[in-house]
Amino acid sequence: LAGYEVREYLLEKWGRECTYCGKQSVPLQIEHIQPKSKGGSDRVSNLCLACEKCNQRKGNKPIEEFLKKKPSLLQKIKTKAKQPLPDAAAVNATRNKLVKVLRGIKPVVTGTGSQTKYNRTKLRFPKQHWIDAACVGDIETLILRTTQPLLVICKGQGGRQKAALNKYGYPIRHNPLKPIKGWVTGDIAKHQKLGIGKVTPRSKGSFGFTPLGTKGYKSCKPQDISAIHRKDGYIYSFC
Ligand SMILES: [Zn+2]
Structure with a gap:
């Protein structure tokens, strides 16, 4: 230090x-x-x-x-x-090894948190995680082309279980293995009256539809919705 x-x-x-x-x-x-x-x-x-x-x-x-x-x-x-800083101590103990391993794969340059802060302060940017990410390392200038970063959260693709089980191990519901009428749970669609929301397709009867930003579960007809975004395991939003 x-x-x-x-x-x-x-x-x-x-x-x-x-x-x-x-x-x-x-x-x-x-x-x-x-x-x-x-x-x-x-x-x-x-x-x-x-x-x-x-x-x-x-x-x-x-x-x-x-x-x-x-x-x-x-x-x-x-x-x-x-007492040393516990997390700092943990990082100190592993970072050199990590850099060594990575250097065997690709060229690696290292920077420090305070260098990041120094860069951000020097360039007069506000404190934001996404701006810090762009201030890492040896930088002279930085042009931000947006003020609205896209926040992407990994949500996984869901399980591969054929059926949902109750606590005794008996199947209570069979999970569809294929899309129903072209829809899977988590697809985002636009409904003529309800606006934009999440689709829960059902093999019988009408579909479920949850307008974005609400917890309201409404029913809808598949012919009334059009796809905006197909489920890909991620949630996208603006910070
Ligand atoms: Zn004092």
């Missing part, structure tokens, strides 16, 4: 607040828990974040002296200082 990365790590570790007084949304300075003048090291385990006031008040006092009236806080800080 170096420079910007240390800051990001500490912000994450100490919850973006002053370690001593808990103040948030103020400029935070990197703080040596045990002061360097008293033999404290520069290791991340000896660093935390403090607001300017606390930083000045602490000066180069050892933490035990600075917090002698707040023993529980002292204990909390001392314990936390030694």
